[in-house]
Amino acid sequence: MRRFGLFIVCLTAIVVLGVSLPHSHRHVQAAAAAQAGSWHNGECDDNGNHWGEAHVCQMRRTTFTLPSGHINVETTNGGIDVTGEDRSDVALEARVSAWAPSESEANDLLSQVIIDTDNGDLRDHGPHAHFFKSTGYSVDYHLHVPRHLAAELHTMNGGIDLTRLDGNLRFSTTNGGVTLDHVSGDVQGHTINGGLNVTLAGDHWQGDGLHADTTNGGIDLRVPANYSAHLETGTVNGGISVDFPITIQGEIKNRLNTDLGSGGATVHVQTVNGGVTISHNDIASTD
Numbered sequence: 284m285r286r287f288g289l290f291i292v293c294l295t296a297i298v299v300l301g302v303s304l305p306h307s308h309r310h311v312q313a314a315a316a317a318q319a320g321s322w323h324n325g326e327c328d329d330n331g332n333h334w335g336e337a338h339v340c341q342m343r344r345t346t347f348t349l350p351s352g353h354i355n356v357e358t359t360n361g362g363i364d365v366t367g368e369d370r371s372d373v374a375l376e377a378r379v380s381a382w383a384p385s386e387s388e389a390n391d392l393l394s395q396v397i398i399d400t401d402n403g404d405l406r407d408h409g410p411h412a413h414f415f416k417s418t419g420y421s422v423d424y425h426l427h428v429p430r431h432l433a434a435e436l437h438t439m440n441g442g443i444d445l446t447r448l449d450g451n452l453r454f455s456t457t458n459g460g461v462t463l464d465h466v467s468g469d470v471q472g473h474t475i476n477g478g479l480n481v482t483l484a485g486d487h488w489q490g491d492g493l494h495a496d497t498t499n500g501g502i503d504l505r506v507p508a509n510y511s512a513h514l515e516t517g518t519v520n521g522g523i524s525v526d527f528p529i530t531i532q533g534e535i536k537n538r539l540n541t542d543l544g545s546g547g548a549t550v551h552v553q554t555v556n557g558g559v560t561i562s563h564n565d566i567a568s569t570d
Contacts, residue, residue: 327378339389340379342379343377345375347373347375347400348371348373349373349429352432354373354404354432356434357406360420360438361440362459363436363438363444364423364424364444365424365434365436366428371429373427373428375425376425377424379393379398379421381419381420382418382420383417423441430448432448433450434452436454436472438457440459441456443459444462446465446466448468450468451468452468453471453472455473456475459476459477461478461495462480462481463479463480463482464482468490469490470492470493473495473496473497474500476498476499477499478501479496479500479502479503480502480503481552482505483550486509492548494549495553497553500557501554501559502518504561506561508563510543512544513541513546513547513549516539517559518553518554518557518559519556520556521537521554521558523537523558523561524558524559526562527561527563
């Protein structure tokens with residue numbers, strides 16, 4: 284996941300970041316002081332000076348249970364990456380980044396960022412962002428969760444990645460792309476500025492269906508051969524490309540409404556400004 288810098292945060296985002304959120308009894312503690320490394324290795328990668336700003340980063344890790352089987356994640360600046368596994372608890376890695384004119388100011392800001400995890404509700408809060416002073420922070424969440432669960436995931440500036448999840452899933456972001464891989468159940472969500480990348484698995488949609496849309500962004504939908512579902516897709520400003528034979532009435536222009544295979548639950552993906560590409564993949568199993 285990539286962090287959206289404060290450079291692209293609109294005025295609305297700045298106001299939201301300044302809202303005071305209630306404190307929790309449980310906070311995610313820092314795993315170590317600011318450190319260099321790679322996010323893909325579970326570390327930080329953006330310490331140093333960038334465009335005249337000092338950037339510092341800190342990894343925070345914890346595990347916790349979900350008594351209700353439901354998780355809620357809300358952040359303003361940062362991405363949300365959730366992977367389903369055969370486990371009963373939640374493992375959280377949070378990459379907290381802060382930037383300011385000097386390293387001491389950035390470290391001071393970093394130390395004030397709090398992440399609450401009470402009752403499966405993840406929220407971060409810290410000092411007000413100052414756009415014209417070039418100070419702010421972000422939190423990227425990477426969670427390993429039980430495969431079957433309910434989730435609500437919301438961010439303003441960041442992408443959302445959901446992998447191998449089955450349940451009642453709701454998601455939204457304003458500035459960021461969305462990736463859905465091996466998901467099933469009742470899945471609904473949207474982004475405004477970002478693309479949709481959806482990879483289906485198995486031979487049919489398991490659950491109530493998928494409803495995902497974007498305003499400004501393309502859609503890449505990958506479907507296994509011999510897959511069965513009712514497919515709905517469309518775009519206002521863009522075309523639709525399908526790389527395998529399908530049965531339709533009329534000409535494919537800006538909308539497509541058809542059964543794949545023997546039909547089934549509805550897979551709905553739609554954009555306003557962007558093209559739609561539908562192709563086959565070689566995924567035959569949800570394992």
